[in-house]
Amino acid sequence: MLSTLLVVIDGLRATDVPKMPFLAELARCGVSYGQARSVAPSLTRPAAASLATGAAPGATGIAGNRLWADGHPIDTGRPDHLELLRSLRGNRLLPVPTLGEHLADHGRKLVAVGTGSNGCTLLLNPGAVDGHGAVIGAHPSGHDAFYARPESVRRRLAGNTPRAAGGQFPELDWATDLIVDYVMPELTPDVLVVWSGELDEVQHGHGVDCPAGDDALSAIDRRLRRLIDRVREQAPHIDVIVTADHGFSNATHALDVAEMTSPIPPPLSGDVQLVHNNGGLLVYPRRRLRTGEANAVLDAIMSAGWSGPTFADGGTVPGVLSLADLCSAQRADDGLLAYVSLTYYDRHGDIRVGHSTQNGDAHLAGGHGSTSSADMRIPLVLNGPSCRTGHETQHPADHLDIPATICRLMGLPIPPSMSGRVLSEASLRGAGNGSEPPKNRRVVAERSASDVTTAHFQEFSGRQYFLTAERHRT
Ligand SMILES: [Zn+2]
Incomplete structure (x- = not known):
């Protein structure tokens, strides 16, 4: 039975949540993290692999959207490239166990549905290839417009390509319909991950803080409301987590x-x-x-x-x-x-x-991937019967904490490969980690007196969080 819905809005900045009335309300009625961070590098597929495993990009070996592996350029947005990477890595795409596999070990199921690149959707649950749960991708452009694993799901959905619905971002409505009409009743996931890729594309093209971006935020917020309302019609007691893979900044x-x-x-x-x-x-x-x-x-x-x-x-x-x-x-x-x-x-x-x-x-107006706080900061909202209400916390949190928290919400053990902590300050049941404040740590590397790099970390509850790094060249 579905217990957790994780929604990732690609490229959503924490500072843009107030422009999304539904998400802002979800945050107000739940728990909102004011200091949540992306993994570093602050890129889409490293975040996807870390959300899939609870392990850092250094451990998943997915350090970028594009990699170099044994003489091969790998675009991790493409399932065919990920298949090559899997074969180069001895038939295992990620060297660490995934949440999807962990759930399968305990008789539970993870299904990921994405409108970003199909490679991104696959990385959310690579074990789907071997029948652990499923992945369903609806990338809005390109030859691979429809993607699903395992084979049984692909066959079941063959011919059911995203239909030409009206309005902006019809793929998100298509994904919602697919989830309520097929994924929930037939695949019966315990954890559902939904990845929305639309905002990222708009912001790469137009930058941030512009009318096109604001329109996209409104359109995605309306579709987020529809998704969560419709999922909760069938599963009223689920916990919902909404976050982003990275922030965004305009290029100079x-x-x-x-x-x-x-x-x-x-x-x-x-x-x-x-x-x-x-x-x-x-x-x-x-x-x-x-x-x-x-x-x-x-x-x-x-x-x-x-x-x-x-x-x-x-x-x-x-x-x-x-x-x-x-x-x-x-x-x-x-x-x-x-x-x-x-x-x-x-x-x-x-x-x-x-x-x-x-x-x-083509030069892109906006992007991400740097260590700037604009790229590293992300929103993180938890809302549901297991979570506190009306609680805003400044405790540090990042992608690695999400799989561990999902395990705890489901009453499952947390595998040692997950290096995140349980976000217990968000939980109704948890005693919280609240008593001890986070400890700030700075690492300074000088190249010369006029060229200094400073990295900022926070230590909290047994974890080290990377916040930001800046270099001043005077
Ligand atoms: Zn992204």
């Missing part, structure tokens, strides 16, 4: 991967692969690099005018912060050398937000 300039590769001295430039990820850049070695070589690459990147806070492991390059600190001490064997955030404060104190592209792709 575009950076092409070829341009970003140029500061790396040959022949090393041929030995590393820079992978563009919007406001973030991932650096993968194409062969095993010696420490001195890796340091030379990192030094060239740190010296380049476009680089912001930079995270890597093992080296001692001035100004570089620890990747393990950021992502996870437990690391997937994904070969990642560095994550570079492409925002920094220039010598006038103005923020510069670069967005990486490739092959002269």
Whole structure:
């Protein structure tokens, strides 16, 4: 029986919740987190994989929307690319157990329905390929307009492509109809994850704080109300969690991967692969690099005018912060050398937000993927019979806490692979973690007196939360 509905609105900023009357009311009548954060890098598919596992991107090996794996460029939005990644990883897409598999072990079921990329929907429950629950994707454009796993669900839905309903974002209404007419009565999930991809596309095209974005927020809010009302008609006692995968910011300039590769001295430039990820850049070695070589690459990147806070492991390059600190001490064997955030404060104190592209792709007005607080901050709302009412908390929380909290809400054990905490301050039953205030921690890395990177963390209830990192180049 359905007990939890998790809704992820792609790219929704916490500051935009007041523009969504239904979501704002849901928050007012439930629990609202004022200090919730994305995982880092603040990108769609890393967040999806972390929501699916309760493990950090460093542990899932999904550090970006685009990756480099054993000589292959991987677009994690594409199921065919994820199938290749699965085969490269010994027939397992994510190296850590998923919530969907954990539920299956306990006779429960997770179903994910998404209108973002089909790869994103698959990452929410990769075990669906093996029959653990299901994933159903309705990406509004492209040849793969309809996607479902396992095969039995795909066959059942064959020909049932998103219908041409009127209005903005008809796919969301289609997804709601599919959920109430088919998913709930026939697949009988215990946990339902719904991913709405529409806002992200609008904001990439138009930026944030603009009429097109405000229209999209209103349209999505109306559809969110319809979804939750209709699901609650069939399952009145469910708990609802609404969040986003990352925040958003307007770009000040575009950076092409070829341009970003140029500061790396040959022949090393041929030995590393820079992978563009919007406001973030991932650096993968194409062969095993010696420490001195890796340091030379990192030094060239740190010296380049476009680089912001930079995270890597093992080296001692001035100004570089620890990747393990950021992502996870437990690391997937994904070969990642560095994550570079492409925002920094220039010598006038103005923020510069670069967005990486490739092959002269169209410059996007807005995006995410950096360590800025605009990209890292997300909304998080819990509403339902297990949750407190009218409670706003400033306790830190992030994506990793959501699967652990869902397990606790269902009375299931929390597997050790989930590194999040239970959001017990949100619960009616829980005693809360409230007595001890979060402890702030700052890590400073100086490249020179005029080039300083600072990362901000909070320690709370046995967890370390990454909040933001900024680089001042004066
Ligand atoms: Zn996203």
